[in-house]
Amino acid sequence: xxxxxxxxxxxxxxxxxxxxxxxxxxxxxxxxxxxxxxxxxxxxxxxxxxxxxxxxxxxxxxxxxxxxxxxxxxxxxxxxxxxxxxxxxxxxxxxxxxxxxxxxxxxxxxx
Amino acid sequence: xxxxxxxxxxxxxxxxxxxxxxxxxxxxxxxxxxxxxxxxxxxxxxxxxxxxxxxxxxxxxxxxxxxxxxxxxxxxxxxxxxxxxxxxxxxxxxxxxxxxxxxxxxxxxxxxx
Numbered sequence: 292x293x294x295x296x297x298x299x300x301x302x303x304x305x306x307x308x309x310x311x312x313x314x315x316x317x318x319x320x321x322x323x324x325x326x327x328x329x330x331x332x333x334x335x336x337x338x339x340x341x342x343x344x345x346x347x348x349x350x351x352x353x354x355x356x357x358x359x360x361x362x363x364x365x366x367x368x369x370x371x372x373x374x375x376x377x378x379x380x381x382x383x384x385x386x387x388x389x390x391x392x393x394x395x396x397x398x399x400x401x402x
Numbered sequence: 403x404x405x406x407x408x409x410x411x412x413x414x415x416x417x418x419x420x421x422x423x424x425x426x427x428x429x430x431x432x433x434x435x436x437x438x439x440x441x442x443x444x445x446x447x448x449x450x451x452x453x454x455x456x457x458x459x460x461x462x463x464x465x466x467x468x469x470x471x472x473x474x475x476x477x478x479x480x481x482x483x484x485x486x487x488x489x490x491x492x493x494x495x496x497x498x499x500x501x502x503x504x505x506x507x508x509x510x511x512x513x514x515x
Binding site: 322323325327333334335336337340342380384388389390392393394395 | 406408433442443444445447450458492498499500501502503504505506507508509
């Protein structure tokens with residue numbers, strides 16, 4: 292089955308700086324890669340996703356890149372703000388359509 | 403509207419109790435999911451329903467029993483749970499099974515005593 296690894300497990304950034312989270316996956320048949328943000332006491336919120344026919348996607352301060360050859364994808368947050376503090380999960384959809392999540396990254400943005 | 407509504411938000415139950423978790427969506431999605439999430443861990447898939455039929459059961463113990471009464475509702479019936487079943491139970495829905503956006507509810511925080 293699919294295996295997704297996510298790094299780093301924690302990330303502290305100064306407000307205004309950029310944050311980057313990296314994930315690798317094992318199943319070359321995976322072709323859908325969403326990113327979720329989970330705040331304390333809430334469910335995961337889909338913030339951006341990318342499909343395998345695209346190398347990069349951007350939505351305001353958030354961007355995701357995908358390298359299918361290397362089987363890795365990354366989340367980039369620019370101009371970080373305190374409200375960006377949360378746990379971020381990457382995921383890959385395997386050939387059965389099941390989402391396999393990474394272990395999560397705790398992002399802390401300090402003012 | 404991308405809302406998935408779960409009730410109750412919190413539940414405390416004894417090991418001999420029977421309770422149910424409820425999930426509702428009105429986005430016309432035909433796939434619905436139950437996930438279990440322990441503290442500081444990612445969500446783990448439990449069940450998948452597609453067109454109101456159970457399509458995936460991730461070897462979940464029979465003390466968890468899912469039900470999909472119609473395309474908008476998903477229930478999880480709980481019976482004879484163990485303290486280690488305490489977790490956040492998340493419901494999600496998506497348009498279809500593969501490669502489509504999945505939207506999560508806020509979850510039910512379950513404590514088994």
